[in-house]
Structure formats: C-alpha cells, structure tokens
Amino acid sequence: MEWVETTGRTVEEAKRSALDQLGVAEADADLQVVSEPKFGLFGRLKEEARVRARVQPRYPRSKGERRDRRRNRAPADSDYASQQAASARQANVVGDDDGAHGVKAGTSAPQAANSQAAGQPTGARRRRRPSSSAPGATPEREGANFSEVATASIEEQVRLAEEFLQGLLSELGSSATVSSHELADGVVELVIDGENLGTLIGPRGATLLALQELTRTVLQHRVGSSECRVVVDVNGYRKRRQDALARFAQQVAAEVRESNTRRALEPMPPADRKVVHDAVNVVPGVTTTSEGEEPYRRVVLIPTPPEDAAEDDASDGSQQQSESVSS
Numbered sequence: 417m418e419w420v421e422t423t424g425r426t427v428e429e430a431k432r433s434a435l436d437q438l439g440v441a442e443a444d445a446d447l448q449v450v451s452e453p454k455f456g457l458f459g460r461l462k463e464e465a466r467v468r469a470r471v472q473p474r475y476p477r478s479k480g481e482r483r484d485r486r487r488n489r490a491p492a493d494s495d496y497a498s499q500q501a502a503s504a505r506q507a508n509v510v511g512d513d514d515g516a517h518g519v520k521a522g523t524s525a526p527q528a529a530n531s532q533a534a535g536q537p538t539g540a541r542r543r544r545r546p547s548s549s550a551p552g553a554t555p556e557r558e559g560a561n562f563s564e565v566a567t568a569s570i571e572e573q574v575r576l577a578e579e580f581l582q583g584l585l586s587e588l589g590s591s592a593t594v595s596s597h598e599l600a601d602g603v604v605e606l607v608i609d610g611e612n613l614g615t616l617i618g619p620r621g622a623t624l625l626a627l628q629e630l631t632r633t634v635l636q637h638r639v640g641s642s643e644c645r646v647v648v649d650v651n652g653y654r655k656r657r658q659d660a661l662a663r664f665a666q667q668v669a670a671e672v673r674e675s676n677t678r679r680a681l682e683p684m685p686p687a688d689r690k691v692v693h694d695a696v697n698v699v700p701g702v703t704t705t706s707e708g709e710e711p712y713r714r715v716v717l718i719p720t721p722p723e724d725a726a727e728d729d730a731s732d733g734s735q736q737q738s739e740s741v742s743s
Contacts (some may be wrong), residue, residue: 418470419468419469419470420437420438420468420469420470421434421450421466421467421468421469422434422437422466422467422469423466423467424453424464424465424467425453425461425464425465426453426465426471427449427452427453427465427467429465430464430465430466430467431447431467431469433467434447434467434468434469435469437469437735438469438470438471440443440471444471444472445469445470445471445472446469446470446471446472446473447468447469447470448466448467448468449465450466450467450468450523451463451465451466452465453465460587466694474508479560496697511532515585516726517590553618562676566637567637570602570604570644572639573635573644573646574596574604574606574644574646575633576638576639577596577604577606577631577634577635577646578594579598580631580634580635581594581606581631581648583659584592585608585610590610590612590613590620591610592608592610592613593608593610594606594607594611595607596606597611599647601656602644602645603644603645603647604645604646604647605643605646605647605648605649606631606646606647606648606649607649607652608649608650608681609651609652610651613650613651616650617650617651617653620658621653621654624649624653624654625685626649628646628647628648631646631648632645632646644696657688658691661688661695662691662692662694662695663690663695665681665691665692665696665698665715665717666695666696666698668681668717669695669696669699669702669717670699672717672718672719673699673700673702673719675715675717675719676719678716678717678718678719679716679717680707680714680715680716680717681714681715681716681717682706682714683712683713684709684713684714684715684716685711686713688714689706689714690694692704692715693715696717700721701719702718702719702720703717703718703720704716704717704718705718
C-alpha cells in the first residue's frame, strides 16, 4: 500500500486528515510522524505538522498463531452460562470479612460478575487512595497550577509591553525603536519611532487604537489586573492629532456661540471626546455633552446663556471626568 502524506496545525489534525484520505480507522492504519509543528513569535504557526500514513498491511497468520488464537478464544455459551450460575451462587454468600471477600447483599449476579471480571472490589467498603498531604491541606491535582501570580511592578509591566511591541515590529520587518515615559500617575506612554510606520496608524488613528488595545490585552494576560494604563503612540501622531482636534473644537465652539445653535460632531473614541471637552471648556458661552452609544457616541456643543455658565461648568467637569475614565 502506498504512503500518503498530510499536514495540519497539530499532529492530531494531520492524523485525522490522513485517516480521512485512507478511509480507515486509526487501528487499521500505520502512522508515522514526520515532523512536529513549529511556532514563531506570539504563537504564529511557521511550519505545520507532517504525518505519513498507509493502510496497515495484513499478512496470513501462521499455523501456530491460529492455534494460539483458538486456545484464547472466549468460552462457549454453555461455559458462560455455568460461570453466570456460579457467580449467582457466590452472590448469596457473605463472608465474615464483609467487603473484602464476600459480595454485598442485594448485589445482582451480573453486577458481581462484572466487578470481579474488572478486578474491582465488590464489597461495601472500598479502600481510599492514600494521600501524602498533611491533614487539612488541599490535595494537589495533576496538571493544575495553584501558584498565585505575583503582581508585577510598573517598571516590569512597561518592560513587558516594550518587548511585545519590539517583537511585533521585528515580525513586520521594521527597525523602529520603542521608548516609554510617564504621562501621569499610573499612565505610561510607549512611543514607536521609525520610518514608514503609516500602517501602524491607519485612517484617523484606527489601527493605532487597535494596537494600543492589543498591547493592553497582552499585558493583562501576562500580569493580570494592574493599575498601570498603557498608551501607545507612533512618531508623535497622538500629540499632533490632539492639538489639531483641540483647535478644531475651539473653532466650532466659536461658531456655535455666534450662531446660538447647537452642533454635533462626528462619532469619536473616548480619548478624542475628552480632548474636545477640555478644549471647549475654555471657550465662554459654550458647553459640551456626549450623546449616543459606543461606537457612535459623539460630542454635542451647546450655546449657554451667561446666567447658566456657572452651572454648566460643573456639568462639564463631570462629563470630562467620565470621558477620562472611559479612555
């Protein structure tokens, strides 16, 4: 029989593919693992597993093997019936050492026969597996990891985030560098500097925002919950966008004050909405609020009469704090 060669993400997947091609069960196939799967950075599959398989050849048995098979053949129906009768008689006898040699009263003959055939005790008492743990200690389960994950320091978390971004850049074939600095208490900015990094920014910073969320997810998976919040920037794009967005918001606020009509901006992520709230807060006669649900939530600029300015300043502060927490 000719060999067939199949591949898969795992060895088991390659085996299943080979068995499907041969149309036989695993017991009837001759399987050989040519190579294991190989993985690169961040679990990316670099090379699939490779398996060779063929239908297991069948050769005629020798006379000696046929005689041995007849000797080991299961007993006939008459012998099986006699064994069942003997098991039934034994079920009615309970020895002095109940649970060690006898059969528990009320146990049926087939159950007793099956228990004896499997080598299991048929009595009421069963010995418990000895435990090496001290009294009151929690037993260890095979394959379980009960070790607690230690909380990493902010410096360690920043190092892990930098390693992730640097590894991602290496996979993309970029020679860009990653640096970090603290923006505020518990907020750290990771800055990627290099050439031809427009693909990491994307239209209106959408790819950059996704990269930031990916970095946070990887960091959370590595160290668990943390008070450190990571912000990612590429070639100073975030700073330039915030400055441009602040100028645009103040220009719109001036138009709203002059026309005395409210105006809704386009949907923005929480970080951009906070920039708008902060920029409009310094413009007298205009207040801001957020309307809608994510991801279509937007900032609305509303003209404010002079007598309501003090009350609106308080509402602006609560709104900006809400956007800051969301970002």
